[in-house]
Amino acid sequence: MPRLPAPPLPKVLQPKPKRPGTTSAPERGPLTEGAISTVDWLDERMSLSGGIRWMLFRKVPRGINWFYTLGSATMFAFLSQAVTGVFLAMYYQPSPTGGAYESIRYITDQAFLGQFVRGMHKWGASVMVILIFLHMARVFFFGAYKYPRELTWVVGVTLLILTLVMGFTGYLLPFDQRSYWATIVGVNINGTGPFIGPYLSDFLRSGPEFGANTLSRFYAIHMLLVPGAIAALIGLHLYLIMKLGISAPPWLKAEDEPESAPEPVEA
Ligand code: HEM
Numbered sequence: 001m002p003r004l005p006a007p008p009l010p011k012v013l014q015p016k017p018k019r020p021g022t023t024s025a026p027e028r029g030p031l032t033e034g035a036i037s038t039v040d041w042l043d044e045r046m047s048l049s050g051g052i053r054w055m056l057f058r059k060v061p062r063g064i065n066w067f068y069t070l071g072s073a074t075m076f077a078f079l080s081q082a083v084t085g086v087f088l089a090m091y092y093q094p095s096p097t098g099g100a101y102e103s104i105r106y107i108t109d110q111a112f113l114g115q116f117v118r119g120m121h122k123w124g125a126s127v128m129v130i131l132i133f134l135h136m137a138r139v140f141f142f143g144a145y146k147y148p149r150e151l152t153w154v155v156g157v158t159l160l161i162l163t164l165v166m167g168f169t170g171y172l173l174p175f176d177q178r179s180y181w182a183t184i185v186g187v188n189i190n191g192t193g194p195f196i197g198p199y200l201s202d203f204l205r206s207g208p209e210f211g212a213n214t215l216s217r218f219y220a221i222h223m224l225l226v227p228g229a230i231a232a233l234i235g236l237h238l239y240l241i242m243k244l245g246i247s248a249p250p251w252l253k254a255e256d257e258p259e260s261a262p263e264p265v266e267a
Contacts (some may be wrong), residue, residue, distance in 0.1 A: 061248035077128035
């Protein structure tokens with residue numbers, strides 16, 4: 001992918017041109033001065049400006065459209081889940097002897113904006129699953145999984161599986177009748193899988209029976225293990241996208257190809 005020349009600094013950070021006939025330094029407001037020295041101070045210590053330019057100033061192919069925003073939309077759905085999840089975790093108690101159910105009731109009925117935050121998290125989960133499938137469909141139908149983006153696709157498939165695991169483990173947390181019995185069915189279905197199925201269901205249940213530790217196991221998977229893995233893999237996914245560049249829409253590629261193959265040269 002061709003690199004762009006380094007872009008100019010934003011206008012606010014550029015020194016004003018000197019007026020003809022003046023010798024004094026160009027005037028800048030205290031805010032601009034403050035911004036420049038803070039950015040300079042940080043950059044002198046961390047040398048981040050090169051990396052940030054590499055990340056943000058990239059060429060994108062002609063003809064890209066709204067379908068190319070589905071990956072970013074999925075990422076924002078994940079960020080929204082992370083933020084609302086942190087607030088829910090402040091009140092949620094993963095205790096199977098009434099604590100979980102009661103804490104969810106407290107969040108819904110009494111906590112300030114609790115119903116709103118819980119609603120965002122609950123509906124956001126479905127939104128993220130819908131967006132990830134739409135993004136995957138865009139990548140598939142545009143042929144964007146082909147060389148050299150195979151690894152981006154493989155990381156994406158892992159992200160899809162982990163997103164579904166988030167939905168499955170989150171479903172148990174309200175610990176009402178529906179979530180309890182639905183999860184038993186789900187764990188049993190996992191147990192029927194070939195080779196690893198029985199180990200997987202034992203791991204999920206935290207033992208051979210659905211017991212006191214199962215809820216803690218699901219909570220740890222739901223709020224620590226899987227979100228951490230998703231965050232790391234999104235980082236890898238985005239790195240690959242920046243490294244390889246965005247693929248051009250397939251119809252453009254077809255347009256750019258010569259009308260017919262060149263005549264073979266006779267020996
Ligand atoms: C948490 C889930 C995901 C996030 C946050 C994410 C994010 C992104 C972003 C921001 C892009 C850049 C442009 C675009 O939106 O098309 C992208 C591209 C890409 N994604 Fe994802 N993605 C996710 C899941 C997936 C899945 C499930 C797959 C496929 C199985 C996938 C495969 C790809 C591929 C191959 C590209 C390169 C497309 C191109 O160069 O045109 N991603 N992703």
